[in-house]
Amino acid sequence: MENLDIISILGSTIRLSIPLIFTALAGLFTERAGVFDIGLEGKMLFSAFAAAVAAFMTGSPWIGLLAGIAVSVLISLIHGFASITNRGNQIVSGVAINFLASGLTAVLGQAWFSQGGRTPPLSPSARFTEIVFPYANQLRDTGFIGRFYANVISGHNILTYIAFLAVPASWWILYRTRFGLRLRAVGENPGAVDTAGISVTWLRYRATICAGILCGCSGTYLAIAQSAGFVKDMSAGKGFIALAALIFAKWRPVPVMLACLLFGFLDAFANFMQGKNVPGIGEVPVQIFQALPYVLTCVLLAGFIGVARPPKAGGVPYVKER
Amino acid sequence: MINKLIGATFVAAMLTSTAMAADIKPALVYGTGGKFDKSFNEAAYGGAEKFKAETGIEYRDFEPTGDTQGEQAIRNFASKGFNPVVAVSFAWTSAIEKVATEFPDTKFVIVDAVVDKPNVRSVVYKEEEGSYLVGTVAGLFSKTGKVGFVGGMDIPLIRKFECGYDQGARAAKAGNEVLQNFIGTTGAAWSDPVRGGELAKGQIDQGADVIYAAAGASGIGVLQTAADQGKFSIGVDSNQNYLHPGSVLTSMVKRVDLAVYGAFSDTKADKFTAGVQALGIKEDGVAWAYDDNNKPLITPEILAAVEKAKADIVSGAVKVHDYMSDNSCPK
Numbered sequence: 115m116e117n118l119d120i121i122s123i124l125g126s127t128i129r130l131s132i133p134l135i136f137t138a139l140a141g142l143f144t145e146r147a148g149v150f151d152i153g154l155e156g157k158m159l160f161s162a163f164a165a166a167v168a169a170f171m172t173g174s175p176w177i178g179l180l181a182g183i184a185v186s187v188l189i190s191l192i193h194g195f196a197s198i199t200n201r202g203n204q205i206v207s208g209v210a211i212n213f214l215a216s217g218l219t220a221v222l223g224q225a226w227f228s229q230g231g232r233t234p235p236l237s238p239s240a241r242f243t244e245i246v247f248p249y250a251n252q253l254r255d256t257g258f259i260g261r262f263y264a265n266v267i268s269g270h271n272i273l274t275y276i277a278f279l280a281v282p283a284s285w286w287i288l289y290r291t292r293f294g295l296r297l298r299a300v301g302e303n304p305g306a307v308d309t310a311g312i313s314v315t316w317l318r319y320r321a322t323i324c325a326g327i328l329c330g331c332s333g334t335y336l337a338i339a340q341s342a343g344f345v346k347d348m349s350a351g352k353g354f355i356a357l358a359a360l361i362f363a364k365w366r367p368v369p370v371m372l373a374c375l376l377f378g379f380l381d382a383f384a385n386f387m388q389g390k391n392v393p394g395i396g397e398v399p400v401q402i403f404q405a406l407p408y409v410l411t412c413v414l415l416a417g418f419i420g421v422a423r424p425p426k427a428g429g430v431p432y433v434k435e436r
Numbered sequence: 437m438i439n440k441l442i443g444a445t446f447v448a449a450m451l452t453s454t455a456m457a458a459d460i461k462p463a464l465v466y467g468t469g470g471k472f473d474k475s476f477n478e479a480a481y482g483g484a485e486k487f488k489a490e491t492g493i494e495y496r497d498f499e500p501t502g503d504t505q506g507e508q509a510i511r512n513f514a515s516k517g518f519n520p521v522v523a524v525s526f527a528w529t530s531a532i533e534k535v536a537t538e539f540p541d542t543k544f545v546i547v548d549a550v551v552d553k554p555n556v557r558s559v560v561y562k563e564e565e566g567s568y569l570v571g572t573v574a575g576l577f578s579k580t581g582k583v584g585f586v587g588g589m590d591i592p593l594i595r596k597f598e599c600g601y602d603q604g605a606r607a608a609k610a611g612n613e614v615l616q617n618f619i620g621t622t623g624a625a626w627s628d629p630v631r632g633g634e635l636a637k638g639q640i641d642q643g644a645d646v647i648y649a650a651a652g653a654s655g656i657g658v659l660q661t662a663a664d665q666g667k668f669s670i671g672v673d674s675n676q677n678y679l680h681p682g683s684v685l686t687s688m689v690k691r692v693d694l695a696v697y698g699a700f701s702d703t704k705a706d707k708f709t710a711g712v713q714a715l716g717i718k719e720d721g722v723a724w725a726y727d728d729n730n731k732p733l734i735t736p737e738i739l740a741a742v743e744k745a746k747a748d749i750v751s752g753a754v755k756v757h758d759y760m761s762d763n764s765c766p767k
Binding site for chain 1: 470471472473499501590616617618620621624627628629630631633634635637638641642653656657660664679
């Protein structure tokens with residue numbers, strides 16, 4: 115294949131991976147703290163809606179981002195209230211959030227804007243638009259490196275770069291801070307943490323707040339960076355793919371990023387290969403490429419990456435012994 | 437109690453339906469893309485609104501959010517005495533087939549599919565003809581010789597759009613290349629603008645400078661991306677030129693509003709006919725949009741070429757191949 119194609123696919127990979135990276139990191143925080151988070155999809159959708167509405171009302175993408183994060187944190191706290199404070203089933207609470215998100219955003223959107231649950235299209239000034247790095251346009255025609263610089267490194271919006279910074283930041287928080295140590299401990303053995311005199315409840319709440327912030331970024335990315343407004347159900351299952359990436363990466367930050375990039379790459383590759391002739395085979399049906407990410411996930415999870423072992427206390431509400 | 441009431445209304449409606457032909461209760465069931473998709477369903481809504489404005493007769497409509505809701509909605513309307521019941525989407529084909537058998541006295545209209553029943557009118561469009569016209573525009577307008585197509589759900593109906601577009605673009609200028617992508621294989625493909633935009637971006641990276649979106653609400657993402665990238669796009673179903681003036685080159689207008697309006701007004705005038713209506717360029721069922729928003733983009737040569745193509749199709753000098761006739765597209 116020509117260089118042109120690889121670079122185009124890589125650029126697309128980055129764009130498709132960003133919401134997955136944010137969301138999978140969000141899942142990393144809660145699940146490492148022992149709270150399963152099926153509701154990632156719903157939080158993403160809620161924050162996409164909030165970001166689009168706020169950006170439309172104020173004309174500022176930054177206020178959109180803040181609104182997206184605020185709503186997502188709020189939803190995370192609801193999840194926390196149900197599953198930490200009231201010790202409800204974490205899966206049920208998450209599924210409820212997904213249903214709520216899908217329905218409520220469409221209803222509110224319809225009530226406020228009467229456009230079938232869509233928010234009005236945003237002007238470029240109300241969105242996170244592409245940042246062109248210095249000399250990117252001049253280097254565009256100067257061979258592979260130049261094109262790589264212009265299309266893969268440069269030409270993304272600010273949230274893309276924030277996502278890549280969030281990966282080492284998450285690693286540092288989880289593995290190099292006292293909070294991170296306690297957070298991981300609370301997901302493995304909350305009893306021990308409690309014995310040490312640290313509040314399990316408060317720690318888990320803080321983990322869900324971290325997840326809320328990250329989900330807020332991913333929803334905002336979908337609504338006001340990658341597109342120009344909210345459309346109902348626009349998250350299109352990305353929350354679940356992020357969850358798969360999280361398991362795939364065995365709940366570790368850097369592998370999470372790599373897994374998301376792999377899924378993004380497969381998606382981009384599938385898009386690119388549609389309608390193309392494969393040498394020696396002819397045109398391959400679109401469906402095969404579209405199924406590829408899922409098939410690969412199954413195959414790899416079935417034994418090639420070893421056993422994916424979740425945090426021991428995951429999914430179990432903590433009950434203090436009396 | 438409520439059931440009895442509904443039953444009574446139903447019987448009353450049945451009794452009066454012949455006596456008071458002028459007083460009708462029309463109902464409309466949209467496709468899953470949603471009423472305000474700025475495209476297919478919105479065109480249907482436009483037709484119903486026009487009827488309401490002209491006659492003052494209220495209509496009821498329903499937006500199914502999933503593939504299973506259509507049949508319920510259609511049966512619900514039919515059982516409450518609504519007549520005619522118009523269903524605008526190929527997705528409701530089997531639903532209409534079933535419900536039309538259960539309610540032989542109700543008149544049904546299905547758009548984009550054919551149901552052979554004595555009380556069903558099937559309205560189909562010759563999308564290949566309209567797509568041929570916008571393909572001609574794209575083929576002449578493109579500077580790179582590469583034009584793109586982004587389809588919604590990968591079904592023969594959407595392939596029909598692609599095939600007409602392909603023929604038009606290649607007939608316009610020898611050597612033109614058409615890149616094509618489909619968003620997905622399920623109903624969700626109609627409302628995924630993020631993916632639509634990404635596919636458009638991929639095609640632009642590969643050199644396409646005009647992209648035709650036949651993808652319902654997902655097309656919004658395609659049009660947006662083309663505008664962001666300083667490239668050009670072609671809208672579908674409704675006239676979408678106004679969405680990004682200066683970037684939307686034209687739109688392939690499919691007059692779904694005519695099907696809805698026609699069904700309502702024919703029933704009102706007691707002139708409803710069952711059977712298949714195939715609407716092409718000749719019948720004004722499909723067209724290309726030319727208005728103040730895209731006037732600056734359309735050069736006199738393009739205008740002349742499109743008018744010629746239109747005349748040729750009407751006269752039969754150009755025969756646009758219909759993908760659905762043999763499930764293949766001549767390359």
